[in-house]
Structures are given as C-alpha cells and as structure tokens.
Amino acid sequence: MQRSFAFAAAVLGASSIGSACAADFDVSQKNQAxxxxxxxxxxxxxxxxxxxxxxxxxxxxxxxxxAFDLGSEAPGKTQKVVFDKPGTVEVECAMHDNMHMKIVVTP
Ligand SMILES: [Cu+2]
Known part of the structure; x- marks a missing residue:
C-alpha cells in the first residue's frame, strides 16, 4: 500500500500527492456575490x-x-476547478465588477 502510493506519486508528479487526500469545497454565487x-x-x-x-x-x-475561465454559467449550473499549485488565486466574475474572492492554496 505504502509502496504503491510512493511509486504512483513519483510517476505522476506532485499534483497526484495532493489529490490522494483531496477535498472539494463549495462556493456559490448568489445576489451577485x-x-x-x-x-x-x-x-x-x-x-x-x-x-x-x-x-x-x-x-x-x-x-x-x-488561471481558468468557466465561461458564462447559467443559474443552477456547477463547475469544478482543481487547484494543484500553491499560491493566491484572485477569483472574479467577468459580468459583475464587484464580484471578487480569494482562494489561498497552501502546499
Ligand atoms: Cu457575476
């Protein structure tokens, strides 16, 4: 078990180490925020x-x-984005200038 994980991580690179225990978070857009x-x-x-x-x-x-662009997303739709590199990601909405959030990706 331990050995096969190490092997997979070596072959697939750093991003697979993160995804081995990856979590998914929900962020919604409501009332233009x-x-x-x-x-x-x-x-x-x-x-x-x-x-x-x-x-x-x-x-x-x-x-x-x-860097990503989900395109125009209709009400009720969802899209998932994987953040594989550490750093700060400023997220905005192309349609509403006041919409802004920050995703801090830790190593
Ligand atoms: Cu918007």
Whole structure:
C-alpha cells in the first residue's frame, strides 16, 4: 500500500500527492456575490462553483497558480476547478465588477 502510493506519486508528479487526500469545497454565487470572501484550501483540492443566482455569471481567474475561465454559467449550473499549485488565486466574475474572492492554496 505504502509502496504503491510512493511509486504512483513519483510517476505522476506532485499534483497526484495532493489529490490522494483531496477535498472539494463549495462556493456559490448568489445576489451577485460569492458565498465566501476568502477560502483556504490545500494544493490538489478542488472548488465547485455553483451559480445559485437568477442571472448568469462568468467566474474566472488570471492568477498565476491557477488561471481558468468557466465561461458564462447559467443559474443552477456547477463547475469544478482543481487547484494543484500553491499560491493566491484572485477569483472574479467577468459580468459583475464587484464580484471578487480569494482562494489561498497552501502546499
Ligand atoms: Cu457575476
């Protein structure tokens, strides 16, 4: 067990070490705001972004540890993003300038 894990980690790289005990966190968008201003997670964890609003949102980030763009997301939709590198990820919405949150990814 121990040996096969070490082997897999060596072959697949650092991101697989994180995902071996990865957690998933929920962040929703409601009333044109993110449900939390800041979220601290570990490398390898994922965040499921849910549009709990009556309007579309377009969640994205241009931050170095994890740049992503979920595109225009309709009410009720969810999308999961894996954060495999440590660092601070500033998350925004392309449609609403006031929407902003921070995801701190620890090693
Ligand atoms: Cu929005």
């Amino acid at each position: 993110f449900s939390v201003p800041t979220l601290t997670i570990k490398a390898g964890d994922s965040v499921t972004f849910k549009n709990d609003d009556k309007v579309n949102h377009n969640v994205y980030s241009v931050s170095d540890p994890k």
